Amino acid sequence: MFKKIVKWGAILLVGGFVLIQLVPYGRNHTNPPIQSEPNWDSPETRVLAERACFDCHSNETEWPWYSNVAPISWLVEHDTEEGRQIMNFSEWDQSGKPRELEEMWEVLQRGTMPPAVFLPMHPEAKLTPSEVDALIAGFKATVRN
Numbered sequence: 001m002f003k004k005i006v007k008w009g010a011i012l013l014v015g016g017f018v019l020i021q022l023v024p025y026g027r028n029h030t031n032p033p034i035q036s037e038p039n040w041d042s043p044e045t046r047v048l049a050e051r052a053c054f055d056c057h058s059n060e061t062e063w064p065w066y067s068n069v070a071p072i073s074w075l076v077e078h079d080t081e082e083g084r085q086i087m088n089f090s091e092w093d094q095s096g097k098p099r100e101l102e103e104m105w106e107v108l109q110r111g112t113m114p115p116a117v118f119l120p121m122h123p124e125a126k127l128t129p130s131e132v133d134a135l136i137a138g139f140k141a142t143v144r145n
Contacts, residue, residue, distance in 0.1 A: 026073030029063040034090040038142045045138025049089060052114050052125045052135065056083030059090035064121065079118075101143050105136040 040046045054060050056079055067076040084091075087100050107113040109132070114125045127135065 020070040023070055023074075026070055026077040027068065028077060029061075029067060031061055032059045032090070034059055036092050037089055038092045041138050041141035041144075045135065045142060048127065048131055048135040048138065052127050053087075054089065055122065055125070056080050056114075056118075057087045057089055059084070059088065066121070075117075079115075101139070105139055108132050108136050108139075 037046075040049075050058075050060075055062055061080055063076075066072050087104060108127075111132075114122070119126050
């Protein structure tokens with residue numbers, strides 16, 4: 001009886017996994033054209049931002065293989081859409097959005113960006129404390145440019 005339950009459970013699990021691949025959400029892997037970027041204070045600031053922020057906060061997203069496999073694709077698509085809406089370095093308004101700009105360095109200071117769920121698959125995005133300080137200083141200088 002137990003073997004039968006495990007067998008049917010496995011069949012349902014695999015069948016469910018295959019069926020959710022048919023859900024159309026999570027496959028819109030677009031990178032719209034870059035409209036404008038910040039007037040970066042230095043190339044180092046841009047390199048740090050690219051390493052830690054660009055996958056979700058620019059139109060230069062790198063879509064890894066797992067971004068095509070549901071349900072992970074749903075999370076990747078959602079996080080990228082939301083990230084681009086909040087702050088998009090590829091659609092930069094030089095006048096800036098004061099609330100978002102201030103939040104940008106606050107989330108870096110708190111360590112909530114990049115999100116912990118992102119880091120295992122993107123270890124290069126993990127910044128050292130000195131890199132976080134440099135990125136914050138660079139963002140502040142960039143905003144003043």
